[in-house]
Amino acid sequence: MRHLLSTKDLSRDEAVAILDIAEDMADVANREVKKLPTLRGKTVVNLFFEDSTRTRVSFEVAAKRLSADVINFSAKGSSVSKGESLKDTAQTLAAMGADAVVIRHGASGAPRVLADSGWIDAGIVNAGDGTHEHPTQALLDAFTIRKRLHGSASRGRALDGVTVAIVGDILHSRVARSNLWLLSTLGASVQLVGPATLLPVSTEGWPATVTLDLDAAVDAGPDVVMMLRIQAERMTAAFFPNAREYSRQWGLDDERVARLPAASMVMHPGPMNRGLEISSGAADSERSTVLEQVANGVSIRMAVLYHLLSGTGEARA
Amino acid sequence: MTARHVLQQADIARALTRISHEILESNRGAAGLVILGIPTRGVTLATRLSVILNAIEPGTVSVGSLDVTMYRDDLAKNPTRAPGRTTIPAGGIDGKTVVLVDDVLYSGRTIRSALDALSDLGRPRTVRLAVLVDRGHRELPIRADFVGKNLPTSTSERIMVRLAEIDGVDEVTIE
Structure with a gap:
């Protein structure tokens, strides 16, 4: 290489x-x-x-x-x-x-x-x-997931059977793309969640399922919920009416976190927009891997x- | 070229037992002994030595492994190698007598790397070197304190050490 x-x-x-x-x-x-x-x-x-x-x-x-x-x-x-x-x-x-x-x-x-x-x-x-x-971000995310799941027995393992929901601004996110390829190479199954305006026009050929409904994705009980930052600097048009509406529909708030299975982890590549895509409660909870990342x-x-x-x-x- | 047996299973066992006694003799007991194997086969040998040592003086010798990949001086000349594991016993190595264990002593460069790696991990009181086979051709001023067998070789010959835990059989061959 x-x-x-x-x-x-x-x-x-x-x-x-x-x-x-x-x-x-x-x-x-x-x-x-x-x-x-x-x-x-x-x-x-x-x-x-x-x-x-x-x-x-x-x-x-x-x-x-x-x-x-x-x-x-x-x-x-x-x-x-x-x-x-x-x-x-x-x-x-x-x-x-x-x-x-x-x-x-x-x-x-x-x-x-x-x-x-x-x-x-x-x-x-x-x-x-x-x-x-953003390949090194994806590698460190995979490393973090593997470490949480297998601890000191991580060596040599891939991520077969792990379910990951990537939530938010998929359209502008290099983190989402790198993670998608890497996680599926490692055997994990990936679901992309976000508003229709922030999903790519076509995800044909992408090794992922796509949904608009975060609540359904949360209730499916994924092993990992990966929140993406709303990248205001890349947004050239209005992709959602306002921050409050985005936060209500696609933000990981305390109530949604509480519905996740006990072992699920919450990831965020940083820097976080607290209160927009992720609540402070979610970011600072035991499930959060932000600092480990x-x-x-x-x-x-x-x-x-x-x-x-x-x-x-x-x-x- | 045909392979010729130099050491059989019983020879290896006898050599390790003798080395164990020599270690205890030079250290005047098992106090503060830490046996560190250099991956891959040095770790196996270190584990065997620690079993023998603990049988002679029960429960006092700790064992670990010391990977030297990151400290090698030939990294740029060879394909990228995957590093091995370093595990240091809970007591650390500060003030201890560390015995480095490897299967074959040749140029001495691996041991040089090991000494560098060791100094980044702590400050042992003394460092000794035990090897199963010393085949000569040193490129650095390094010598082993405990040797299973001195084996004069030419540089074109290959020494193969096989151990039951890894290769399914205990033998040393030359080809």
């Missing part, structure tokens, strides 16, 4: 292997010396054209724990704001000897362009591109960087 651009590219074995490596990386976080010398001398560039706190910091911590050098680069305050093209930026980074580029970009497919263009000979990690994919994000990103940057880049063990 040379790049991580989409969870569609991952085979079941590859995905499980990354989750297993992440288990080992999680152990490192509990040690006194939270650092491994594995990627010493490698340079990881965080190339963020969109705002982000947790993803960028998470990648930065992950790279630093593996002893790589990290260069943070955000579009604001860089030459990009003077109109530099992606090509010139990439070639500049290549000239500085970047071994991996973690890219977040507002345009779907920007990481793929970077990987295929030949502008730069580095491993490319997609950290979110437009409304397309953040902690696991570091382990997953360490595993991905290890996978991409160690080895000759050809076959993998």
